[in-house]
Amino acid sequence: MHKNKKEWFATWFDSPYYHLLYQHRNENEASQFIDQLTAYLGLKTSDVLLDLACGKGRHAIQLSKFGAMTYGVDLSENSICQAQKHENVHLKFEVHDMREVFKNNYFTHVFNLFTSFGYFDMPSDNLKMLQSIHQMLLPNGILVIDFFNSHKVIQQMIPYEDKEIGGILFHLEKKVIDGKIIKNIRFSDQGKDFEYQEQVQLFTKEDICQMLMDTRYKVLDIFGNYALTSYEKESADRLILVAQKI
Numbered sequence: 001m002h003k004n005k006k007e008w009f010a011t012w013f014d015s016p017y018y019h020l021l022y023q024h025r026n027e028n029e030a031s032q033f034i035d036q037l038t039a040y041l042g043l044k045t046s047d048v049l050l051d052l053a054c055g056k057g058r059h060a061i062q063l064s065k066f067g068a069m070t071y072g073v074d075l076s077e078n079s080i081c082q083a084q085k086h087e088n089v090h091l092k093f094e095v096h097d098m099r100e101v102f103k104n105n106y107f108t109h110v111f112n113l114f115t116s117f118g119y120f121d122m123p124s125d126n127l128k129m130l131q132s133i134h135q136m137l138l139p140n141g142i143l144v145i146d147f148f149n150s151h152k153v154i155q156q157m158i159p160y161e162d163k164e165i166g167g168i169l170f171h172l173e174k175k176v177i178d179g180k181i182i183k184n185i186r187f188s189d190q191g192k193d194f195e196y197q198e199q200v201q202l203f204t205k206e207d208i209c210q211m212l213m214d215t216r217y218k219v220l221d222i223f224g225n226y227a228l229t230s231y232e233k234e235s236a237d238r239l240i241l242v243a244q245k246i
């Protein structure tokens, strides 16, 4: 297990302030996306699903409503604690690092949603994550990766922005360094100053397709938004790849 608490994603995503800043990425958004995905994938109740890096479980909760056994895992203990309040016979959550295998040869579908990829400094860790997913999938299993459209992220980047949410004024600074988008998040709460960082690799469609091919997946489809219309580099909000284990 990678338990280095100094990695940015182990601290920021485990804080309540992450959930406050991203509160607009809520259950409604998740439910609409999962409705589209479920219809497109033709999910069956006999399928076994994994929401990898599930956060508080907004997608896993929706997925489980179709009756298939659904697991959600995440590195953040606080998020998993919240998610576990929704557990039932079809839905289980656990703390787990996505670079490691959770259950071997077990899942029909693995979902990695809302830019939960490209966090690791070492390129080998991104590949390790894809290899672990490969090992967790049953033969011909399906992986769905929902990443940002890095082209649009760069085009529309606002270098400085202040956002007041829940009585907290977040100062956000974004820059591109070494192929990563770095977001610095500064704010004060109850007289205490906080500073966090997000760092995500600006992977292109071609980068992710290459990584998928290198780790033995076949790319089946690429969509550009949560309504699952086709990906266009200039206009797509998202980069959603559907790949099959080969």
Ligand SMILES: C[S@@+](CC[C@H](N)C(=O)[O-])C[C@H]1O[C@@H](n2cnc3c(N)ncnc32)[C@H](O)[C@@H]1O
Residues within 6 Å of the ligand: 009, 010, 013, 014, 052, 053, 054, 055, 056, 057, 058, 059, 073, 074, 075, 076, 079, 096, 097, 098, 099, 112, 113, 114, 115, 116, 119
């Ligand atoms: C942008 S959030 C998305 C969460 C969730 N998929 C959603 O849509 O609400 C990224 C998630 O990845 C998780 N994460 C980051 N590094 C991880 C790792 N190494 N293993 C498992 N989860 C990780 C974070 O804790 C966080 O919950």
